[in-house]
Amino acid sequence: MTRITKVFQRLSANNGKALIPYITAGDPSLELTKKLIFQLEESGADIIELGVPFSDPMADGPTIQRASERALANSVSLKDVLYLVSEIRMNTEIPIILFGYYNPFFTYGAEKFSRDAKEAGVDGVLIVDLPPEEVDELKVYVDKAGLDIIFLTAPTSNEERIKLIYVTKVKKLTDLPVGVGFGISTPGQAGKVAKWADAVIVGSAIVKIIEDNLNSPDMVKKVGQFVKSLKDGIG
Amino acid sequence: MLPDKKGHFGIYGGRYVAETLMPALLELEESYYRHKDDREFQEELNYYLREYVGRETPLYLAERLTQRLGGPKIYLKREDLCHTGAHKINNTLGQIILAKKMGKTRIIAETGAGQHGVATATVAAMFGLECEIYMGVEDIKRQSLNVFRMKLLGAKVQPVSSGTNTLKDAMNEAMRDWVTNIYNTFYIIGSVAGPHPYPMMVRDFQSVIGRETKRQILEVEKRLPDHLIACVGGGSNSMGLFYPFKDDVEVGMTGVEAAGLGIDTGKHAASILDGSVGVLHGSKTYLLQDENGQIKHTHSIAAGLDYPGVGPEHSYFHDIGRVKYASVTDKEALDGFRLLTITEGIIPALESAHAIAYTMRLAPKLDKEKVIIVNLSGRGDKDINTVAEALGVKI
Numbered sequence: 232m233t234r235i236t237k238v239f240q241r242l243s244a245n246n247g248k249a250l251i252p253y254i255t256a257g258d259p260s261l262e263l264t265k266k267l268i269f270q271l272e273e274s275g276a277d278i279i280e281l282g283v284p285f286s287d288p289m290a291d292g293p294t295i296q297r298a299s300e301r302a303l304a305n306s307v308s309l310k311d312v313l314y315l316v317s318e319i320r321m322n323t324e325i326p327i328i329l330f331g332y333y334n335p336f337f338t339y340g341a342e343k344f345s346r347d348a349k350e351a352g353v354d355g356v357l358i359v360d361l362p363p364e365e366v367d368e369l370k371v372y373v374d375k376a377g378l379d380i381i382f383l384t385a386p387t388s389n390e391e392r393i394k395l396i397y398v399t400k401v402k403k404l405t406d407l408p409v410g411v412g413f414g415i416s417t418p419g420q421a422g423k424v425a426k427w428a429d430a431v432i433v434g435s436a437i438v439k440i441i442e443d444n445l446n447s448p449d450m451v452k453k454v455g456q457f458v459k460s461l462k463d464g465i466g
Numbered sequence: 467m468l469p470d471k472k473g474h475f476g477i478y479g480g481r482y483v484a485e486t487l488m489p490a491l492l493e494l495e496e497s498y499y500r501h502k503d504d505r506e507f508q509e510e511l512n513y514y515l516r517e518y519v520g521r522e523t524p525l526y527l528a529e530r531l532t533q534r535l536g537g538p539k540i541y542l543k544r545e546d547l548c549h550t551g552a553h554k555i556n557n558t559l560g561q562i563i564l565a566k567k568m569g570k571t572r573i574i575a576e577t578g579a580g581q582h583g584v585a586t587a588t589v590a591a592m593f594g595l596e597c598e599i600y601m602g603v604e605d606i607k608r609q610s611l612n613v614f615r616m617k618l619l620g621a622k623v624q625p626v627s628s629g630t631n632t633l634k635d636a637m638n639e640a641m642r643d644w645v646t647n648i649y650n651t652f653y654i655i656g657s658v659a660g661p662h663p664y665p666m667m668v669r670d671f672q673s674v675i676g677r678e679t680k681r682q683i684l685e686v687e688k689r690l691p692d693h694l695i696a697c698v699g700g701g702s703n704s705m706g707l708f709y710p711f712k713d714d715v716e717v718g719m720t721g722v723e724a725a726g727l728g729i730d731t732g733k734h735a736a737s738i739l740d741g742s743v744g745v746l747h748g749s750k751t752y753l754l755q756d757e758n759g760q761i762k763h764t765h766s767i768a769a770g771l772d773y774p775g776v777g778p779e780h781s782y783f784h785d786i787g788r789v790k791y792a793s794v795t796d797k798e799a800l801d802g803f804r805l806l807t808i809t810e811g812i813i814p815a816l817e818s819a820h821a822i823a824y825t826m827r828l829a830p831k832l833d834k835e836k837v838i839i840v841n842l843s844g845r846g847d848k849d850i851n852t853v854a855e856a857l858g859v860k861i
Contacts, residue, residue, distance in 0.1 A: 285759075285760065286629060286760040286761040287629060287634060287635075287638055287746060287747075287761050288638075289484070289638045289641050289642065289747070290484040290486065290641075290642070290645065292642075293628075296628055300628075300629075303760060306758075308758035309758065309759070310758070332745075333482055333745045334744045334745045334746060334753075334755065334759040334760075334761070335758060335759035335760070336759070337744060337745055337750075337759065338742075338744060338755065338757070338758065338759030339758075339759065359484045360482045360483055360484055360745065360748070361482060362481065362482075362483065362484075362485055362488050364472055364480070364481055364488075365472075365480050365481060365482055382485065383484060383485040383486070384485055385484070385485045385486035385488075385489075
């Protein structure tokens with residue numbers, strides 16, 4: 232059983248919902264990303280979505296774009312992100328999902344990436360610009376390595392497309408945990424979403440706190456407090 | 467016939483986009499296939515191409531340029547004579563008629579040099595649709611004339627200050643807008659780039675260039691040309707000229723990329739010659755990227771060529787060897803700009819000047835009996851300030 236499956240099993244046994252915070256790896260430095268991951272776990276995160284910086288994050292808003300720019304100013308690469316995961320893996324079992332755009336993964340090589348990611352202790356990948364139509368070239372290797380692949384659906388997706396996404400995952404509809412993200416910034420909103428989703432994903436609101444405290448010694452603590460409040464909101 | 471059903475040209479192209487865009491692309495593809503061979507749609511498009519754009523454009527024998535270079539006959543396909551001064555309007559017209567058929571009320575576009583922005587703002591004004599143009603702040607600075615033209619035409623120009631502040635960032639921002647406003651908004655992409663169906667659709671709309679050229683050259687020379695030459699940024703004017711000739715194996719074709727300050731300086735925009743395969747803006751194609759898959763900064767004196775990718779079908783033509791790709795530097799392009807201006811009284815766009823510059827290199831090596839056709843994709847009024855600056859002249 233994968234770490235991700237375990238989390239959802241544990242939660243559903245208690246009727247609980249997963250909190251999935253997002254941060255960009257290397258924002259503002261790889262060292263702080265490590266500290267942030269441990270803090271996120273301590274504050275109640277169930278899974279962590281770790282952004283792989285990309286020069287052209289087309290589907291993201293300005294906050295996460297700037298996080299990517301800060302990480303790239305330090306030349307943070309996919310290789311660095313995998314190394315970071317292997318380091319934190321020595322001290323935590325929290326599932327890590329890599330979130331990113333396809334080009335850095337493609338350039339790294341689908342097969343090599345899948346192997347190295349598994350070895351580093353990555354649990355899943357969510358590649359924004361790799362819809363079911365194009366996913367096969369990566370999925371073959373990701374499946375072989377035993378990593379989970381996570382798809383996005385959108386308010387614009389109709390039933391047919393959502394079905395295609397499920398079929399691509401080759402799982403029964405009911406098996407799949409559904410996470411909801413985009414624009415959740417308060418514990419109240421997180422609580423509302425948690426009523427009907429299996430997981431709540433919070434990105435920009437957390438990255439904003441990092442951005443507002445770039446030079447503050449309390450950055451990690453402040454992120455922790457916010458994530459704790461989200462966890463309490465979910466109940 | 468390429469692309470295949472999912473928009474692939476060999477290994478290139480496709481639809482590498484966020485799920486949020488997928489339904490919009492499918493809707494666009496479906497309605498494009500439904501209308502493209504429809505008589506009513508074609509009649510409307512042809513009517514405006516004729517009466518509004520001023521097609522067909524001449525195929526002009528450049529006698530003094532031919533003499534000067536001492537080689538084959540050089541013909542210029544005069545896309546610079548299109549309404550708005552460049553070939554871009556062939557495509558914006560096609561897409562906006564499609565937008566109307568789809569019931570969309572708002573038009574967005576990205577622009578680099580501003581030519582595509584102007585061509586979009588123009589047809590939006592003509593059809594009375596709301597229009598917003600995304601443009602990098604760097605390009606806004608160097609193309610202030612086109613910015614003003616767009617505003618006069620009633621478009622809102624949205625400055626984009628992210629990444630390199632140029633065309634690719636404007637495209638990112640336009641895609642974000644599209645995701646947010648998908649229900650009423652049509653995104654008019656200006657090149658044979660982006661996710662399927664854009665590379666195919668823009669190619670089809672621009673192919674009017676090559677179809678006319680073929681008819682015209684057969685009429686005057688009673689034979690096909692030996693060589694076609696066009697500049698390549700995203701690659702829409704070259705694709706438009708080349709595509710109708712692709713099965714005429716005796717016709718050689720050269721796409722001219724921007725070598726900027728020189729390929730070895732790294733400050734250029736020659737995606738095919740110096741790039742590697744990757745995924746950007748929805749399609750797999752040759753890109754200028756670093757070893758970690760981050761997109762590189764590009765440079766060209768011609769804003770319209772200053773783009774780190776290239777249309778996927780060009781990548782395919784390169785791999786199968788159907789089109790040869792070459793490059794010329796900023797400096798050579800300026801030489802081309804000056805030579806055409808002085809020998810023919812035609813001031814070319816700096817983009818098109820790249821094709822002229824390559825012709826200067828090629829023509830002296832060929833027999834006088836041969837025939838070359840150069841796509842003069844746009845006129846150079848917009849570039850006067852850039853050229854003056856490059857020549858150290860104060861206006």
